[in-house]
Amino acid sequence: MQKLPKINIFKLKKILQNKGYKIYKNQKTIPKTFENFFYITIVGIFFIGIFYITPLIIDFSKKKFNKNEIVLNNSSINFNRVLEGKEIQKNKNLKEDDEVDFKDLFTDVFEFDINEQDTVRLSASTLNQLFIDENYNLKDIRKNKLVKPIAIDLLPSEIKSIENTRKKKELFIQIVLPLILEENKKIKLERKTLFSILNKNSNSEAEKNWLKSKFKQYGVVNRDLPTLKIRMDEIPVSLAIAQAAKETGWGTSRFAQEGNALFGQWTYTGEGIKPAKSDKNENHKVMKFKILKASVRAYQRNLNTHKSYREFRKVRAIQRDVLGDLNSLELVNYLDKYAETGNEYIKILKKIIEQNKLTDFDDAKILPNSKKEKGLI
Numbered sequence: 001m002q003k004l005p006k007i008n009i010f011k012l013k014k015i016l017q018n019k020g021y022k023i024y025k026n027q028k029t030i031p032k033t034f035e036n037f038f039y040i041t042i043v044g045i046f047f048i049g050i051f052y053i054t055p056l057i058i059d060f061s062k063k064k065f066n067k068n069e070i071v072l073n074n075s076s077i078n079f080n081r082v083l084e085g086k087e088i089q090k091n092k093n094l095k096e097d098d099e100v101d102f103k104d105l106f107t108d109v110f111e112f113d114i115n116e117q118d119t120v121r122l123s124a125s126t127l128n129q130l131f132i133d134e135n136y137n138l139k140d141i142r143k144n145k146l147v148k149p150i151a152i153d154l155l156p157s158e159i160k161s162i163e164n165t166r167k168k169k170e171l172f173i174q175i176v177l178p179l180i181l182e183e184n185k186k187i188k189l190e191r192k193t194l195f196s197i198l199n200k201n202s203n204s205e206a207e208k209n210w211l212k213s214k215f216k217q218y219g220v221v222n223r224d225l226p227t228l229k230i231r232m233d234e235i236p237v238s239l240a241i242a243q244a245a246k247e248t249g250w251g252t253s254r255f256a257q258e259g260n261a262l263f264g265q266w267t268y269t270g271e272g273i274k275p276a277k278s279d280k281n282e283n284h285k286v287m288k289f290k291i292l293k294a295s296v297r298a299y300q301r302n303l304n305t306h307k308s309y310r311e312f313r314k315v316r317a318i319q320r321d322v323l324g325d326l327n328s329l330e331l332v333n334y335l336d337k338y339a340e341t342g343n344e345y346i347k348i349l350k351k352i353i354e355q356n357k358l359t360d361f362d363d364a365k366i367l368p369n370s371k372k373e374k375g376l377i
Contacts, residue, residue, distance in 0.1 A: 104216040105305055109289075109298045119291060124158035124171060131174055138170055141177075142360040149366050150178050153291040154260065160252040169356060172251040176244050176262065177237070179296045181366040184234040187300070190214065191232050198225065219305040230317045231304045236328035238358035240299070242349045243338070245356075259288035263299040308337040328353060328362060 122130070131137065136148050152175045162168040194214070197207050215223050218231040247264035248256035255261040259273045265287045266272075272285025289295045303309050312334035319326050332349050339345035353359060 105219055105301055106298060108217070109294050109301065119153040121154040122152070122156060124156040124162060127152065127156055127171065127175070136174065138173060141364055142357075145364045147178055147181055147364050147366045149182065149369060151182070151293060152179075153293070155251045155256055155292065157257060159250070160257075168250055169245070172245065173241060173356075173358075173361075175251070176241060176292070176296070177361060177364070178366060179293050180235075180237050180240045181364060182293070183296050183300055184237065185366055187232060187234050191229075194229065194232060217301075230313050233304070233313075233316060233320060234326070235300050235303055236326045236331060237361045237364060238353050239328040239332055239349070240296070241358050241361065242328075242332075242352040242356075243299070243335075245352055246345075246348055255286045259286065260290065260292050260295050261286050261288060262292060262295040263302075265295075265298060265302060309334065326362070328359060 130150075134148055134150060136150060141147055155175065156171075159168060159171060162171065193210070197203055197211060200207075203211075212223075214228060214232065215221075218228055220227045220231065244262040247253070248262055251257075253261075254276075255264065255273055261273070266284045267287045268284055271288050273288055274285050287295075287298065289298065303312060312331060315334055316326060316331055319330070329350060332346055332353070335349070336342045336346055341348075
């Protein structure tokens, strides 16, 4: 059998081309629909990847490059709603620990770093001599508006025995005036810190923790800044003196002498003094404090947080924004719920303020204890 010569693919291609045949490559074709599906799938996977990765990149960049976090400042709409006494929209993103325990309202009141054994009850004569030695008198204060930071812890027992009404009143005012101004100064410094934080684009961890503590201290359960701004404000000095005078009989009441209670605040659970003439079915007591200063702080916190004084705070905020200064004779009209006598109580307070010219002390300043406090004078 004759053996055929081997012909490779290239020779075969050449022979066919010489005979006039055209040679084409055999190309596999993909159906158009399958090709479109393939490209759509690739693009889809790409975009899904982008959407998944982008939040991770943003979160990483925040942690890596922006350690300060912006404090949320709710809209001005909430400010008006607060003034009108309406409910404001709560933040749905709040955690459980954002809720406020109302024990937090008075934590700093009952945790004064002082033992009752360390307090000294000075006699009325000793106090009078102390004030003379310190050149501390109400006449000068009415004129120059400066008060020395003299902190008296307890009222003198002899104040009840002072027959001269004018001298009794003057001694009482001299005792409580620095305490009221000191607490107002504390609030003023905190208010200054608050506005400093709000004016920043971002805040440190310490500033955020400070804000969180103030939300609790002022009973702001939804972390709403307009509410905090309204609540964190001073009580007019003349109003505070008038209420202390009314509630204690110018320092002579049993609650003031035994419990340092200057403002007659009630308690149903805390430590207090049972009123002598109270009904057997009544469970309330008058709050008791270690020192007079604690009573002043509790009084201010009460007016700044309790729902009964919402209108008081509303008008105060308007006065602050429009006038800058507070008008005690106007604000007193919104304390009808402070006592059971209502409007009669308001009339008595106005009379005390006017007869004793207590508004003279509204713009008084307590002398600073540090360089930081000098800016408040």
